[in-house]
Amino acid sequence: MERRWIPGNQFTLLENGEEFFPRVFACIANARREVIVETFILFEDKVGMQLHQALIAAARRGAQVDVTVDDWGSPDFSEYFLSSLKEAGVRIHAFNPGPRPFGMRPHLLRRMHRKIAVIDREVAFVGGINFSADHLGDFGPEAKQDYAVEIHGPLVAEIHRFCHAALAEGLRYAGPRRQWWRWRKQFRTDPGQLPHSGPAEALFVTRDNRRHLDDIERHYRIAIRAAKKRILIANAYFFPGYRFIRELKRAARRGVDVRLILQGEPDMPFVKTAASMLYHHLLRAGVRIYEYCERPLHGKVAVMDDEWSTVGSSNLDPMSLVFNLEANVIIRDRGFTQALAANLDQLTCDACNEITLASLGELKGWSLVQSFLAFHFTRRYGAWATLLPRHVPRLLPPAPNAGKAVPAAFAGLKERKA
CATH class of the missing domain: 3.30.870.10 (Endonuclease Chain A)
Structure with missing residues (x-):
């Protein structure tokens, strides 16, 4: 299906993690109904831990929270990181997880490289910034230079529909117990367009x-x-x-x-x-x-x-x-x-x-x-x-890395909970 130009949008340029992370975390903190995040990389560093806590807080307020990561880009989560998300009601999905013979991912050349966030179907973020500390200047000489945009207006509904369709497609092939039809129903009953917020015409490609x-x-x-x-x-x-x-x-x-x-x-x-x-x-x-x-x-x-x-x-x-x-x-x-x-x-x-x-x-x-x-x-x-077979992408819960210790920043949280 050919993408169409959608008028009436407002875009704000966000440069590097210093501008991007505070805006995303603030919007998640105000989420009332839904948070969707897709990211290639999510690390258990100070940025990943901030996202972790923001998602848990949103889920406990009653928002539906879905996070999709790439299994190759985000391979190692501690058991505590995943279990605490699950206990709060956050649904975390890994794109094409599976065994790694000799430490190699069989489908290395098919990666979920998108970076998208949609909150309450009112605001969306699209860009190249992952949820990792190497997008912050204080990371040092290896800190990345990158950009994202904050979006308000009718294009947000288009991005929201896309994210729901991606969840439905990925979960469809993950097994009968994943109940992928819940996302199909939400996708089909999407409530239509949003009011105009600015002068920009835009395409989501x-x-x-x-x-x-x-x-x-x-x-x-x-x-x-x-x-x-x-x-x-x-x-x-x-x-x-x-x-x-x-x-x-x-x-x-x-x-x-x-x-x-x-x-x-x-x-x-x-x-x-x-x-x-x-x-x-x-x-x-x-x-x-x-x-x-x-x-x-x-x-x-x-x-x-x-x-x-x-x-x-x-x-x-x-x-x-x-x-x-x-x-x-x-x-x-x-x-x-x-x-x-x-x-x-x-x-x-x-x-x-x-x-x-x-x-x-x-x-x-x-x-x-x-x-x-x-x-x-x-x-x-x-x-x-491209001559190689194109497998059907699947979304499954990521498996914890049994050998990975709980990050120090989580240890206090675990003790207080106990």
């Missing part, structure tokens, strides 16, 4: 392995083709499809100011090798490339001209564009787009190094061979892997 295989990348390409003045993309892992690269080069050659903000220090050396060929290719076409060097870049945002922008969980690499379950919002609003553009411009000035052909040097000899092989393998392995 997702990627899955069944019906929406390339929606996010396709909307990027449409916007790039339509751009007349400016394209600014900040993305942690940038190895898009050949058509995407071709559209960027065409935009630069017709006079559009095309700028990329990419990772200066990727966590895999292989990525740096592959990027060398991509950098030469784009720079020769007139694309300007900046590397963010202050700390790890984890953002997935973009601005096109004066009114188009996107924030979400999807990188522009084969993992996100071919395998992962992702979610982005695409926004048509001059005010929000200008705010995001100003933020990225400031990031470029304060914390980025511009990459030039002169600074890269010439690719030749063994360096050229390495870069060529790494780039084309990175681009093509996604297509090869």
